[in-house]
Amino acid sequence: SAVISQxxxxxICQRGTSLTIQCQVDSQVTMMxxxxxxxxxxxxxxxxxxxxxxxxxxxxxxxxxxxxxRPNLTFSTLTVSNMSPExxxxxxxxxxxxxxxxxxxxxxxxxxRLTVL
Amino acid sequence: xxxxxQNSEALNIQxxxxxxxxxxxxxYSPAYLQWYRQDPGRGxxxxxxxxxxxxxxxxxxxxVTFDTTLKQSLFHITASQPADSATYLCALRGTSYGKLTFxxxxxxxxxx
Numbered sequence: 001s002a003v004i005s006q007x008x009x010x011x012i013c014q015r016g017t018s019l020t021i022q023c024q025v026d027s028q029v030t031m032m033x034x035x036x037x038x039x040x041x042x043x044x045x046x047x048x049x050x051x052x053x054x055x056x057x058x059x060x061x062x063x064x065x066x067x068x069x070r071p072n073l074t075f076s077t078l079t080v081s082n083m084s085p086e087x088x089x090x091x092x093x094x095x096x097x098x099x100x101x102x103x104x105x106x107x108x109x110x111x112x113r114l115t116v117l
Numbered sequence: 118x119x120x121x122x123q124n125s126e127a128l129n130i131q132x133x134x135x136x137x138x139x140x141x142x143x144x145y146s147p148a149y150l151q152w153y154r155q156d157p158g159r160g161x162x163x164x165x166x167x168x169x170x171x172x173x174x175x176x177x178x179x180x181v182t183f184d185t186t187l188k189q190s191l192f193h194i195t196a197s198q199p200a201d202s203a204t205y206l207c208a209l210r211g212t213s214y215g216k217l218t219f220x221x222x223x224x225x226x227x228x229x
Contacts, residue, residue, distance in 0.1 A: 042222055043219040045218075058216075105151065105166065106151075106153075106208075106217060108160025110158070110159055111158070113158075
């Protein structure tokens with residue numbers, strides 16, 4: 001299993017500012033994932049972050065809005081740039097763990113609850 | 118387009134009864150399906166995985182079925198307890214692409 005911590009746990013930000021969310025894993029992992037969970041909605045994958053390469057973004061998400069860093073195998077950051085109220089959401093960091101048989105489960109951090117005024 | 122639907126936003130049952138949650142999908146050929154539990158203010162926690170060639174999987178009071186003909190998974194919690202109250206999410210990983218896609222979740226409340 002993997003233990004994931006995120007900072008901050010919550011924040012209230014002003015429109016037009018940026019917030020950087022940190023994700024720390026207790027073991028080395030190849031891929032880290034960033035999800036968004038808007039109020040009452042399910043999880044939507046923002047991007048996949050591999051150490052040593054550019055993050056891969058899902059449709060509807062762009063690097064200028066959500067720049068990601070992955071400096072080593074246990075750490076990643078997600079920045080929410082030029083925020084608007086529509087960015088109010090929970091942001092979750094995730095990694096994969098191997099199950100017997102070669103399939104993977106996902107481990108999630110506790111999330112960062114962002115409110116943009 | 119690919120779509121995952123969980124049968125209802127909320128399910129209320131009495132303690133001791135069996136809770137049954139449904140996950141339907143369209144335009145998918147999933148390699149496997151997973152169920153997660155999410156408590157308020159927490160990230161999802163993995164519960165069970167069932168592969169496309171499996172019909173049923175059990176873990177303690179949990180049972181998952183997978184019908185690739187109906188494109189449906191059922192998630193059962195037997196002898197439910199108030200501590201089982203949470204949001205339950207199904208998630209699919211397709212055979213052609215490794216992204217895990219989540220349903221919108223069902224909020225289960227077990228009343229004492």
